[in-house]
Amino acid sequence: MVQRVPMSKTGHALLKEELARLQSKERIEVIRAIEVALGHGDLKENAEYHAAKERQGHVEGRILELKDKLGRAEVIDCTQVSADTVVFGTKVTVVDIDSDEESTYWLVGPDESDVKQGSISVMSPWGRALLGKEEGDEVVVKTPKGMLNLEIIKISPGDTP
Numbered sequence: 666m667v668q669r670v671p672m673s674k675t676g677h678a679l680l681k682e683e684l685a686r687l688q689s690k691e692r693i694e695v696i697r698a699i700e701v702a703l704g705h706g707d708l709k710e711n712a713e714y715h716a717a718k719e720r721q722g723h724v725e726g727r728i729l730e731l732k733d734k735l736g737r738a739e740v741i742d743c744t745q746v747s748a749d750t751v752v753f754g755t756k757v758t759v760v761d762i763d764s765d766e767e768s769t770y771w772l773v774g775p776d777e778s779d780v781k782q783g784s785i786s787v788m789s790p791w792g793r794a795l796l797g798k799e800e801g802d803e804v805v806v807k808t809p810k811g812m813l814n815l816e817i818i819k820i821s822p823g824d825t826p
Contacts, residue, residue, distance in 0.1 A: 669739040671753050671787065673823070676777030677740045684731040687724055695721045734776060743771075743823040751795045751820055753787050758819035759795075762803070771823045772796075 672680075695717060702714035743754030751757050751772065758769040771784040772795065778786035785791050794806045798817050806813045 667737055670734055670737045670774055670776070672734075672738045672740055672774040673743045673754060673777060674740055675743075676774055677735070677738055680731055680735055680738075680776065684728065684735065687728050687731070691724050692721075692728070695724055743773075746822050748820045748822050749799065751798045751817065754823045756819075756821045756823045757795055757817060759804070759815040760818050762814040762816055767818070769819075770795075773823075 698717040699714065699721065702711055702717050705711055705713060708714050741754050746752055746754040748755055753772055753774070756769055756771045758767060760767050769783060770791070772787045772792050773784045775786040775788050778784050778789065787793070787796060790808075791806055794804050795817070798804055800817050800820055802817050804815045804817065806815060
């Protein structure tokens with residue numbers, strides 16, 4: 666059975682853009698670089714050729730990875746999710762009970778999470794700890810720095826990170 670990958674509309678669009686760029690631009694650039702390197706002669710000692718072939722492997726590998734993820738994507742319109750409990754696509758505002766520091770996170774799929782941008786994966790320890798919780802619930806999250814005691818103060822439908 667195919668394992669579906671949850672993904673926001675925004676994340677899906679970004680992966681499609683990356684795939685299109687790799688197929689229409691990067692792939693062609695790598696082929697040209699290989700052709701130029703081939704013109705330099707002996708392939709055994711041709712660093713340009715080996716670098717271009719390695720780059721080609723990375724590009725083709727990423728293309729296959731993106732096609733797989735997009736093929737298994739379960740695209741979710743985050744503006745339409747229920748904000749009764751924490752689910753994929755919701756924005757969750759929490760307060761650290763010990764420090765009184767507030768943070769807001771958007772729960773998204775693993776391929777679109779970026780903590781610096783305020784989005785976390787539903788499959789991460791934080792995401793799993795928050796899933797299914799309601800406003801007012803207290804959550805304990807294990808982090809590298811120790812345990813955090815959080816209170817969920819707001820849940821809202823997400824739209825963008």
